[in-house]
Amino acid sequence: xxxxDRGVATDAKSGELLMVAHMNAEALKRTVESGEAWYFSxxxxxxxxxxxxxxxxxxxxxxxxxxxxxxxxxKVEQHGPGACHTGRRSCFYRxxxxxxxxxxxxxxxxxxRTFNPDAVYDKK
Amino acid sequence: xxxxDRGVATDAKSGELLMVAHMNAEALKRTVESGEAWYFSxxxxxxxxxxxxxxxxxxxxxxxxxxxxxxxxxKVEQHGPGACHTGRRSCFYRxxxxxxxxxxxxxxxxxxRTFNPDAVYDKK
Numbered sequence: 001x002x003x004x005d006r007g008v009a010t011d012a013k014s015g016e017l018l019m020v021a022h023m024n025a026e027a028l029k030r031t032v033e034s035g036e037a038w039y040f041s042x043x044x045x046x047x048x049x050x051x052x053x054x055x056x057x058x059x060x061x062x063x064x065x066x067x068x069x070x071x072x073x074x075k076v077e078q079h080g081p082g083a084c085h086t087g088r089r090s091c092f093y094r095x096x097x098x099x100x101x102x103x104x105x106x107x108x109x110x111x112x113r114t115f116n117p118d119a120v121y122d123k124k
Numbered sequence: 125x126x127x128x129d130r131g132v133a134t135d136a137k138s139g140e141l142l143m144v145a146h147m148n149a150e151a152l153k154r155t156v157e158s159g160e161a162w163y164f165s166x167x168x169x170x171x172x173x174x175x176x177x178x179x180x181x182x183x184x185x186x187x188x189x190x191x192x193x194x195x196x197x198x199k200v201e202q203h204g205p206g207a208c209h210t211g212r213r214s215c216f217y218r219x220x221x222x223x224x225x226x227x228x229x230x231x232x233x234x235x236x237r238t239f240n241p242d243a244v245y246d247k248k
Contacts (some may be wrong), residue, residue, distance in 0.1 A: 006130060006144065006214055008132055008141060008144060010134075010139070012140065014139075014182070015134070015138075015139025015140075016139075017132060017134065017188075019190070019205040020130065020132060020195040022248075028220075028228070031225055032220060032221075032222055032223070032228060033223065033224075035222045035223060036218075037218060045193075058127060058156060060222060062219065063220040063222060064216040064218060064219050064220065064233070065216070065218050065220055065230065066143070066144060066215040067208055067209065067210050067212075067217070067218050068215075070218070071215075073141045073216045075230055076132070076152045084191055086191050087190065088191075089169075090176075090194075091190040091191040092188040092189070092190050092197045093188075093191070094188060094189050095186065095187065095188050096152075096187040096188065096196070097156075097187075098156055098159045098184060098187060099156070099157065100156055100157075101157055104153070104156060104166075106189065109231040115154065117130060118171070
């Protein structure tokens with residue numbers, strides 16, 4: 001795993017795609033050893049444990065790696081109300097309607113906030 | 125979408141993660157316009173339509189984009205026996221057992237070949 005590789009987290013029960021984030025070799029190692037999801041921030045050049053600020057940790061139920069070993073799929077039990085820093089359960093709360101042409105329009109879907117991100121994340 | 129961004133394809137019925145590949149702005153546009161999955165090969169610097177060699181195309185049932193707009197989730201109807209170039213239904217046919225330490229070992233899971241890749245892909 002390299003810094004540009006990805007971890008893909010789905011809800012172990014519903015199959016919903018919760019989030020996709022960078023996962024380097026050390027983040028993979030920590031996830032395997034701890035059974036909780038760790039990722040890598042390329043902008044901060046730092047490892048981060050999901051939920052370290054919010055408490056919304058991810059317990060890994062199963063982990064798989066893809067054929068070319070640049071993506072890891074983790075099926076997780078998402079603790080707390082959501083995985084997305086915008087306050088939603090999933091980061092994928094906008095639909096891209098098909099068969100449109102020109103500038104791409106988006107539609108909100110399953111976009112209700114399940115928590116208030118201002119109250120959960122540190123303001124730094 | 126930039127060249128390093130990703131498209132994540134799940135089976136629209138089962139929720140299984142089938143594959144993750146690069147998807148740039150033009151691949152996204154073609155996917156939206158055609159309703160079939162297009163990706164971008166960074167090594168070949170070329171757009172590719174899933175199934176252009178194998179016939180194993182992906183019809184997009186729903187497309188979503190994530191909060192920071194660098195990943196697209198497509199729920200697809202996978203045509204043909206599989207999505208993976210190794211001849212499996214999914215690229216994620218190996219489990220990473222949790223709580224192991226040291227060098228990471230893998231275990232095959234759902235790894236039966238559903239087609240013979242040598243017979244399906246062009247030898248160039």
